[in-house]
Structures are given as C-alpha cells and as structure tokens.
Amino acid sequence: MPDRTAQQPGWWRDAVIYQIYIRSFADADGNGVGDIAGIRSRLGYLRELGVDAIWITPWYPSPMADGGYDVVDYRAIAPEFGTLAEAEELIADAHRHGLRMLIDLVPNHTSDRHRWFQEALASPPGSPQRARYVFRTGTGPGGDTEPNDWRSTFGGSAWTRVPGEDQWYLHLFAPEQPDLNWENPEVRDEFVDVIRFWLDRGVDGFRIDVANALVKDPMFPDVGPEAPDVLEPPERVDHPHWDREGVHEIYKSWRHVIEAYGGDRVFVAEAWVPTPYRLARYVRPGELHSAFNFDLLRCPWDADRLRATIDENLDAMGEVGASPTWVLSNHDVTRHVTRYGRSLTSGHGPRTERLEPVDLELGLRRARAGALLMLALPGGAYIYQGEELGLWEVEDLPDDVLQDPTFIRSDGRIRGRDGCRVPMPWSGDAPPFGFGPDGSQPWLPQPLAWKALTAQVLREDPGSILELYRSALRIRRELPAFRDGDLAWLDGPPGALLFERDATVLCAVNVTAAPFRLPEQSEVLLASAPLVDGLLPPGTAAWLRRAA
Ligand code: TEU
Numbered sequence: 001m002p003d004r005t006a007q008q009p010g011w012w013r014d015a016v017i018y019q020i021y022i023r024s025f026a027d028a029d030g031n032g033v034g035d036i037a038g039i040r041s042r043l044g045y046l047r048e049l050g051v052d053a054i055w056i057t058p059w060y061p062s063p064m065a066d067g068g069y070d071v072v073d074y075r076a077i078a079p080e081f082g083t084l085a086e087a088e089e090l091i092a093d094a095h096r097h098g099l100r101m102l103i104d105l106v107p108n109h110t111s112d113r114h115r116w117f118q119e120a121l122a123s124p125p126g127s128p129q130r131a132r133y134v135f136r137t138g139t140g141p142g143g144d145t146e147p148n149d150w151r152s153t154f155g156g157s158a159w160t161r162v163p164g165e166d167q168w169y170l171h172l173f174a175p176e177q178p179d180l181n182w183e184n185p186e187v188r189d190e191f192v193d194v195i196r197f198w199l200d201r202g203v204d205g206f207r208i209d210v211a212n213a214l215v216k217d218p219m220f221p222d223v224g225p226e227a228p229d230v231l232e233p234p235e236r237v238d239h240p241h242w243d244r245e246g247v248h249e250i251y252k253s254w255r256h257v258i259e260a261y262g263g264d265r266v267f268v269a270e271a272w273v274p275t276p277y278r279l280a281r282y283v284r285p286g287e288l289h290s291a292f293n294f295d296l297l298r299c300p301w302d303a304d305r306l307r308a309t310i311d312e313n314l315d316a317m318g319e320v321g322a323s324p325t326w327v328l329s330n331h332d333v334t335r336h337v338t339r340y341g342r343s344l345t346s347g348h349g350p351r352t353e354r355l356e357p358v359d360l361e362l363g364l365r366r367a368r369a370g371a372l373l374m375l376a377l378p379g380g381a382y383i384y385q386g387e388e389l390g391l392w393e394v395e396d397l398p399d400d401v402l403q404d405p406t407f408i409r410s411d412g413r414i415r416g417r418d419g420c421r422v423p424m425p426w427s428g429d430a431p432p433f434g435f436g437p438d439g440s441q442p443w444l445p446q447p448l449a450w451k452a453l454t455a456q457v458l459r460e461d462p463g464s465i466l467e468l469y470r471s472a473l474r475i476r477r478e479l480p481a482f483r484d485g486d487l488a489w490l491d492g493p494p495g496a497l498l499f500e501r502d503a504t505v506l507c508a509v510n511v512t513a514a515p516f517r518l519p520e521q522s523e524v525l526l527a528s529a530p531l532v533d534g535l536l537p538p539g540t541a542a543w544l545r546r547a548a
Helices: 036-041 042-050 084-096 114-123 185-202 247-259 277-283 304-317 336-342 360-376 405-409 448-451 455-459 463-479
Strands: 017-019 055-058 100-104 136-137 159-161 167-171 204-207 268-269 326-329 380-383 496-500 505-510 522-527 541-546
Touching: 017 541, 036 042, 036 084, 042 463, 100 185, 185 247, 247 268, 247 277, 268 277, 277 304, 304 496, 326 448, 336 360, 360 463, 360 541, 448 455, 455 463, 463 522
Parallel strands: 017 055, 017 380, 055 100, 100 204, 204 268, 326 380
Antiparallel strands: 136 167, 159 167, 496 505, 505 541, 522 541
C-alpha cells in the first residue's frame, strides 16, 4: 500500500470543511438572502458542530444569473451580503473561533456585466479588449451559425452572437457567464492579483470553480456526436474543453503564489472529471492541495459500488501522495437524504419532471449511516450546510420561484438546483425558521415540515442527526486512528462494508445486508441507529473500538 503521508503534510489532509451557501445560510438584515452578518452570528454553532474550516460560496457583486457564479468584481462584496470591511471581520472572527476560511474563486468566466466584458462588447473584433474573452467568427453565410457544436452545461449552445456582428462569444455555462481567454497573459496576471488580494486579507484558501474548464483546444474542434448531456461529466479524455493538459500549468503557477504566503493556505479544485485518476492529476506534488472527489456523491447506496469507489479513490490519490476529499452533497446536486430515499441505482440526479417516489425515512436512515461512513474514511470531508439537519431536496418548489438557469434553459425539463438551496431552518415553528428576522421572506420558501428539523429542535434531541454529526466530529478529533492514514478491509457479509483504521478502530456499515453481529470484543463508540438484539440492522453504520 502506498504511503499516503509521504508528501504534502498539512491540516487539509484530514480536515472537515463546512460549505456555506451564503444566500441560504443566515439572513441578519431580513432582505430574504443570507449575508456575512448572518454567518458571523452562527460561528458559535459551527464551532460546536466541530468542523475545522468553512468554505463560503461566491460573495462578490453579481447580477445572480447563476447564484453568484457570475462575478462582476472579484475584489468586492455584494451589497446584499455586506461590505469588504465585514468580510475582513468575518475572517478574523472565524480565526478566533478556531475555524479556517476558504472562499470561492471563479476563474473560468466572469459576469457579462463585468467591466472587461462590457469593454469587449464596446470594442471591435480583434481588439485587446475582446482578447480577454473567447470571441469567434460564426460559420456559414454571414456567420449566422455557431462557430462549433459546443453545448452549455446549462443547456443550449455554448455560443451567443454579438448583435449585428458575425462574432459569437463562448460561455460553457449561462450566456451571462462569458468564458475568459486563459491564453491571454493579462487574464493570468489578473487572477494572480485577485488571489493575492484575498490572501492579504487573511483567507486560508480557495475553492476553484470548474477548475477543469479554463483551457480550451485552440483549434476549437466540434465535440462531435458523443456530446454529453448537460450536467454530466464527459467520459472522454482529450475533450476540447474539459480537463485539458494546459490547466495544470496554471495551477503550478498558483502553487508558487500561495506558498509564498506560508501559513498552510490551500487550494481545492472543483473538477468534474471522468475518473479518480484524472482527478489525482490536479493534486500532484507542486499543484493543488486537494480536489473534491465526487464519486462518493455519484455512487448509489450499494455496498460493492461504494467499496470500489473508495478503493479507486484511495489508490488514485495514493499514487500522487495526496489525500482524498469526500463529499456527499453540495449546492449543485440533489441532497443525499432524497437520493438515498430512491432506488438503489439512482445517482446524484437527474432532476427531471419524472421523479421516482421518495422514501424520506429510508433516505434519512441511510444518510445517517453515510455520514459515519464518510467521516470514517481516510482523508478530508466536506459537509454541505443543512446535511447535519437531515434536510431533504425540496422538489415541490413552485415554478415561479425557481432561479436556477438550468430550469430556464432546459425549458423546464430539468428542475434545476434550487431544491438543495432552500434557506436553513434554525429555530421556531414557522418560516422563516430563524433564517431571517420574523416576518422576513426567504428567497425560496421553506417547507412547513422543516419545523421538525430546525437546529434548535435537533439540538435538544440526543438521537437527532445533528447530535450524530457532533458526536462523530468529536470522536474523529479525539482518536488518532481517524487522522490522515489508510484503511484495511475486513471480511463482512455481502451487502456490508467493514474496515479498520488502525488495530483499535473499526467502521461497520450495513448497506443492504441482513442484520449481522459486530466483531467480537468490540465496543460501540457511535452508531447511526440502535442495534437490534446486538445485531447491526440494514442502513446502519457503527464505529467500534476494540482492545489493541
Ligand atoms: O459547477 C460546475 C459544474 O460543472 C457543475 O455544473 C456540474 O457539472 C454539475 O453541477 C453536476 O451536476 C460550478 C458551481 O458549483 C456551480 O454552482 C456553477 O453553476 C458552475 O460552476 C458555474 O460557475
């Protein structure tokens, strides 16, 4: 087994990081969207939960065509979220609470309202202003047809025509998100400067949005008939715009920039790539520190597939001396209580109109077990806000409140990602459930049933999922076995996962097996559901300790 601690030691290798989707976390001023003041008021909650760090989704000025992933100014804060001074105070507060803080960097595209893009539109084809983005001449008579067949991740063509011209600009996401031209040194310099701007303000690192998209094939060839469906990572290597070799050079240069700051600051790549071995290339020595492994999140509740996913990722990361980073949910995918409440074969989507019925009780049971599985694995883990409350995907939001561009661009065929972005329920019996001041209207309506899932209610119930997360994070912190390291599989019945982290600490997950007896002479440290007659029932996980 490779020695995975051989390279790049550091806090991130086994850190638990909490993702804050800022619009939906806590709204201090009552305007319906979350804000920095709201986050500051909840740092105590996060410290008590026991996470090591937080990652905040984009907080920059933005027309919010894509929830803030359309940035107008990378060195400022959106007025609805607060001010730059408040951001600096939050960073300091987080540090006082013992929490590191990562922010979101969006280098693949800007907003179409960004000064650069406005200047590009106002300047002629071939001008330096246009060279910051990807403009191309259309094909066919008059340039009336798109330059090639590339598709937007949100549906439709990836090209939009400049009015009155034969020029088109590229947007791998919404038309309001024009792609930057990373062949242009000015673009490269700008982002190094942005990175320094925030490092100077004390952030501990960055999550890099679509880290696999920045570099495009300079020939702009058609993707061809195997063009993938939207929202699914392509299987193919040497794709003209995903996961190209050239991105690695950019990250090597960023590594030099961040190293110069010291203090263990980090990059985490968001890169939807076909295999863990492709992902591992982003975290080779001298490149990024970590990369989200979305395979666990894509994996259905099936013991063989879970085990294969875990093994493959440990192996791929081990080859480059990096540590895996596990994720069960985020702001882009169906919440895992809902995923796990569907058939064994369902992965992280799709969010089409025709949804199978969901068994939320089953989903919650598995989500609790899944949390103990994820938090027992070697490596780091991300918790998406609300998963510690057992929130489910809100699938019955009325059409007129939906904001995700996927809904609009797929003509309603895909419901989009709003259902995992519904504001957090903190307290009380009725909306806004303490998300904002009484009487305020959250930007998306919260289900009335969430009155049973508020942090306040769950905090008082020792059997709640919130208390399970807190206990798990406390034990994980206390026991050296959970530190950066390896695992060894033990024999278990079919449909079960059983592994040890060292000679004394074991994790047993009954995925879909018949109830089974836990290894002899072991004491249960924590279980996701009560044992029945000393047996571990299906959909249950337990952490065990045995005498060395
Ligand atoms: O997501 C990148 C991305 O590729 C996802 O759209 C992914 O393909 C999909 O969610 C899989 O189900 C990032 C952000 O996380 C997302 O919120 C943004 O919309 C997107 O970039 C554009 O900035």
